[in-house]
Amino acid sequence: MLRLENVNKTFGGNLALKDITTTFENNQTTVLVGPSGSGKSTMLRSLNLLEMPESGKYYFDDLELDFKKGISKKEILEVRRETEMVFQNYNLFPHLTVLKNIIEGPVHVLKEDKESATKRAYELLKKVGLADKADAYPQQLSGGQAQRVAIARSLAMNPRYILLDEPTSALDPELELEVLKVLLQLAKEKQSLIIVTHNLAFAQKVADKILFVEDGQILFQGPKDDFFNSDNQRIKNFLSAMTLSNLD
Template sequence: MLRVENLNKTFGDKKALNNISAAFPEKQTTVIVGPSGSGKSTLIRSLNFLERPESGHYYFDDQDIDLSKRVDNKTILGVRRRTEMVFQGYNLFPHLSVLQNVMEGPIQVLKKNKREAAEEAHELLAKVGLAEKADVYPTQLSGGQAQRVAIARSLAMHPEYIFLDEPTSALDPELELEVLKVLLQIANEEQSMIIVTHNMAFAQQVANKMIFVEDGQILFDGPVKEFFNTDNQRIVDFISAMTFKNI
């Protein structure tokens, strides 16, 4: 189980995270939503130590990391070996083929032999619908295809959790749908995921748990059905705005 307690993070005079506490259950998908600038991306980036809160505690199973103290590189690398981050911008290696992109982590970090890494990479590319793209290079892919390769690359590392920060925000609707279908399939296989997204229809389908963040604070933390049926007017207004319900 991954959870955080009393996280605080500031940027200048802005409180990006204000005493945030949340748990992210294993084998479930937690979706984080909120308006722009609410702190949701800061929260998910803090889970991978891409942002460093000034205080709070980070718990990963029986590990307790006190964020008010200096966190050494060994601890950070230990967390990162158990997790994977998927960004908006794919971050594929342009000089490597699609297959090599998926193989690189298992070979370099997990110390798998090339044959084993290649076999699994082919399986994962088939899983995300890109078996025929194994030998092409990232510049030859659409945005949706590149993001699906990034997801396959993350799965190749066998992470306990995958963090996804607005993974489809740069894509047009058709390409976005390609990626969302893959993520829904992975969620159904009970891969632990934490997703920041703007897509409410996707969130409603994929989430086991919803977290709503505004002004650096969590205003809702609970089951997906409760979120979409809430009588909290702020959340009702947010959902309406994001789904163009009242246009």
């Protein structure tokens, strides 16, 4: 279980996260939604310690981190062994084939032997529908294919949590669908996922829990049905705007 408690983060004197307290359960999918610039990505990146809040606590099972006291390199590595980030721009190594992109971490970081890492990589490529792309280079892939490789690369590290920051925002609808199907399958398999997305139809399908974030604060956290059926006027306005239901 991951838990943030009274977490604050500033950028240039502006509070990006304001007294954030929330829990991310094992084997569940938590989806962060809200307006652009609301703090969703900052919160996600804080879970992987790519951002360092100035105050508050971060609990990861028995590990307790106090941002005010500072986080050691050892603690950072401990968190990152269990959390994998998937970015919207894929971050694949352009000079490596798809297969080598996937086995790079397991071989060099986890110290797996190359043969078992390669076998696992082929299994993961089959899982994400790219069994025929092992020898391709990233520039030979579509955006949707590249993102599916990025997801396979994350899975190869056997993380407890996969953190996804707008994983389909750069894709057209058909390519987006390829990626969303993979994520939906992972959610069904109870892989712990934390996803920032603007795609509310996907959020409604995949989420166990929704966090609605605005101005660095969590305005709602709870089951997806409670969110999508909320009587809260701010949430209703947000849902109407994102689904264009008030366009007429």
